[in-house]
Amino acid sequence: MQENQKHIPSLDGLRGLAIILVLLFHFTPEGGGHTLIGVLTRWVSRLGWCGVDLFFVLSGFLITGILFDAKGSAHFFRNFYMRRVLRIFPLYYGVLLVVFVVIPLFHPMTSPQDRRLVQNQHWLWLYGANIPQAIANDWPLESTWVKLNHFWSLAVEEHFYLVWPAIVFAFSRKTLMRICVACIVVALGLRCAAYFWWNDTAAYVLTPCRMDELAMGALIALAARGAGGIESMVRGARWISAILFLSLMLIWYQDMEDVNYTVSLTILAAFFGALLVVAVGGRIASLVFRNAALRLFGKYSYGIYVFHWLLAPTFEKYASPAKMGAMSGSNFVGVALSMVIAIGISVLVAFLSWHLYEKHFLKLKRFFEYKKEDANWPSAQLVGAAP
8 A cells, every 4th residue: 555545445445335235225126936036136135234334334444544643633623523514414404404494395294204204303403313213113204205214324423423533532542442342342232232122223223232333443443553554454354254244144044133133233344344454455355446336336425325215205106116117018127127217316316416516515624624744644544535
């Protein structure tokens, strides 16, 4: 790795893989029967959910690297929070304004689903989408024309951004690594407690129950800033990723719900952590994740994530697999057309949002730059651009 390389393209590829997994999960109908197509669609629809977990590990890695490298610089907290605000808030709150302020002027929200969504909207404005979901053991943030339940993961990340900078600022690298390990253990315990004594939705969406994946990424970022760097971790990470992948396949094949909601998420975090190490530090894997298509999805992943599920009711209304199948005369072609349309429009809307709206806010980041001479900057070459 060149010493002057600040941005690591393979991280964009990993982010692209994460959003592709999410898209496949949401837009692949769960197949039935024993045909090859049925088996493939069933497995894709079951496995794609883990894209969010990869996002969490990546966020832990990137944000911790940025924060640790900025220690000692002037305006440590101000610069971090303002840069996050400029990246995240314009799209997030822009969507909420359109959904809850603009659209009701032309489309009154009067149905029972609309009223439930409106009654819970304050949680969205406060980045607390996961709280009503946990309380209700349900997904109340959607209507017949819009879906916002996927904002629970954005809430988890925002909670991480609020708390983690102070912890990184206060402790040394070794102490932070111990804190990361403690977070991984505690999160697993809390998730098990929530699943067995409260409900499975709470175990899946609440921030304390998901902090192991963020902490796993953070742990790798801190370990990579030790002797030998991330390259020294690659050999072990290859073996670990292979063993954990086989373990996950066995767990998912058995389809044990209690394990899927508890232990498997920690195993998945470790697997994605090992994959991250290999993708950044390994030569061949790094080339794979530098693929232009993966990096394209990675560049627009935030917008794709926000828009794809929000627009899902529209896709279902006009381009469902059933409608496309009837039009084409083939169930397989119908599924393929439906997926291509949904994914294509999601990417297009995210592309337009980025170039016409979001990137103009990012120009203001120049007022909140860290000064290299004041920070731990030599280690900053290990991190990629934050999402």
